[in-house]
Amino acid sequence: MKQLNIFIALFRSSMLGYGGGPSTIPLVHKEVVERFKWMTDEEFGDVLAIGNTLPGPINTKMAGYIGFKVGGKIGMINATIATILPTIILMVVLLTTLVTFKDLKWVQGMTKAIVPVVGVMLGVLTWQFIEASVKGLKWPFTIGHILVGIVLMQYFHIHPGFIIGGLLLYAVVKPTKSVEGKKSKGLSA
């Protein structure tokens, strides 16, 4: 029964959530905190904060941890599968069908029409990341970071891994005081 509930909770939150993992987090919260009461609000917030400090998709980290907490190792596997498997199957079936009919003229028209839509989706996502970084870093820093990033990645063809690695290292070793000063300035502004 417990395992079934774990499956239902995470299946439902995943199937109802659009826009990638982060946008389904409120739905996971609804199931886990409000409906099944496996965690308190505060616990959920803490686990989410911890999940965000680690790389990779957030939704599966949350699902895995919650499943483990409620139902042990089997719960963890169960929760992760409920979160990802149904949509992966849909994805593989739909796309392999599309690829099979690739040479038909109307299918080619369909694939052409999808490109600007993807561009818009990516553009919107870009803007969300810029907004989020402006919140913490302010405009001048954000624009500076972006320009340096463009030059390094597009003109010098440096792998993003090195840039991200460098930034993470900088985040850890940078003295803390100056940031706290900047933070309080940011709040008062």
Place this chain on the structure above:
Amino acid sequence: MVYWNIFWAFFVANILGYGGGPATIPLIQKEVVTRGWLTHQEFNEALAMGNSLPGPIATKMAGYIGFHEGGILGSFLAVFATVAPSLILMLTLMGILYKYRHSIQVKRMTLYVKPTIAVLLGVMAYNSFHDSYFQIGIGQFLFLGVISYILMEKVKLHPAFIVMGALLYGGLNL
């Protein structure tokens, strides 16, 4: 060897992606397109389809691309490389991470990589627009781009309907 490459590609993309699944998309694209597993166009199609389906995006992309390259085992490995490392880290380091969850260093980590992720996503958006401009011409491109932007951001229509609408339009008119 194929299987190892699949594992490695998704491991790298996800271990570098801070900020949830969407942040890993450009990193996945870089791995997958440079290795020649999918063209830009194919990757875009998969992304559009993935965005019109519910659930986390990184695992959908991993599941499909893994399947495309290495069948069911490939799909499993790609998803495993996406999910397992960070989940295992989370479960084993919970105690330590819990202690430092409010530390400024930890908060800075996700913040500092955001502009870089924005650049990666922005470049992908630019490439899509660039490709589309040459494929269907400026008129059709602007028409589809503007309409889908309005429906997505102003009308807040479900992305599945926008993707379906675009597919229908393309099937009939392009």
